[in-house]
Amino acid sequence: NAGVTQTPKFQVLKTGQSMTLQCAQDMNHEYMSWYRQDPGMGLRLIHYSVGAGITDQGEVPNGYNVSRSTTEDFPLRLLSAAPSQTSVYFCASSYSRGTSAGLSFGPGTRLLVL
Amino acid sequence: GENVEQHPSTLSVQEGDSAVIKCTYSDSASNYFPWYKQELGKRPQLIIDIRSNVGEKKDQRIAVTLNKTAKHFSLHITETQPEDSAVYFCAASITGNEKLTFGTGTRLTIIP
Numbered sequence: 001n002a003g004v005t006q007t008p009k010f011q012v013l014k015t016g017q018s019m020t021l022q023c024a025q026d027m028n029h030e031y032m033s034w035y036r037q038d039p040g041m042g043l044r045l046i047h048y049s050v051g052a053g054i055t056d057q058g059e060v061p062n063g064y065n066v067s068r069s070t071t072e073d074f075p076l077r078l079l080s081a082a083p084s085q086t087s088v089y090f091c092a093s094s095y096s097r098g099t100s101a102g103l104s105f106g107p108g109t110r111l112l113v114l
Numbered sequence: 115g116e117n118v119e120q121h122p123s124t125l126s127v128q129e130g131d132s133a134v135i136k137c138t139y140s141d142s143a144s145n146y147f148p149w150y151k152q153e154l155g156k157r158p159q160l161i162i163d164i165r166s167n168v169g170e171k172k173d174q175r176i177a178v179t180l181n182k183t184a185k186h187f188s189l190h191i192t193e194t195q196p197e198d199s200a201v202y203f204c205a206a207s208i209t210g211n212e213k214l215t216f217g218t219g220t221r222l223t224i225i226p
Contacts, residue, residue: 043216102160
């Protein structure tokens with residue numbers, strides 16, 4: 001199993017550009033989520049999904065869109081990049097929202113917006 | 115929504131000594147409290163968790179305690195070793211992994 005994979009590993013964008021951060025998992029996990037990690041601010045939830053076709057907002061959803069057309073994939077779209085979106089983005093998944101098996105995190109995508 | 119505060123932000127301890135990291139949460143409905151460890155440049159990984167029907171849980175050198183009345187929980191690492199150096203995050207939620215709210219992290223440094 002590859003686990004949770006994310007692409008790209010690193011990306012530089014100019015203000016106003018759009019892009020999609022890819023996330024995929026091969027563990028048949030129902031629950032998938034996106035977090036951003038900023039120095040001194042921990043991990044903040046952007047969007048999450050409890051299954052294909054179902055998504056919801058987290059703590060910091062503004063400027064981001066998600067969709068969940070399959071169980072395996074959960075892409076994160078930046079509509080019009082801003083310097084405030086410079087961050088490390090982690091995708092994470094688990095079997096179900098109620099499990100205590102822990103979130104499986106991807107390796108992260110480091111995004112720099114100029 | 116849930117708010118999780120974590121202290122201290124940095125902690126240095128001599129190898130072999132104990133380390134304690136404390137977190138408080140705001141939502142009394144929260145009942146799941148995991149701890150994640152993130153080594154430099156790596157992804158966070160679950161090291162231990164506790165649910166609200168349990169006051170303490172141990173796993174070798176790591177233990178977590180929970181005080182629901184005071185709404186705080188703590189991570190205890192005994193006999194620290196150099197490989198314990200990392201950033202540790204506490205988190206809280208009402209429903210397992212769904213909408214986990216993380217603390218701001220503690221950078222633990224073990225001094226040889």
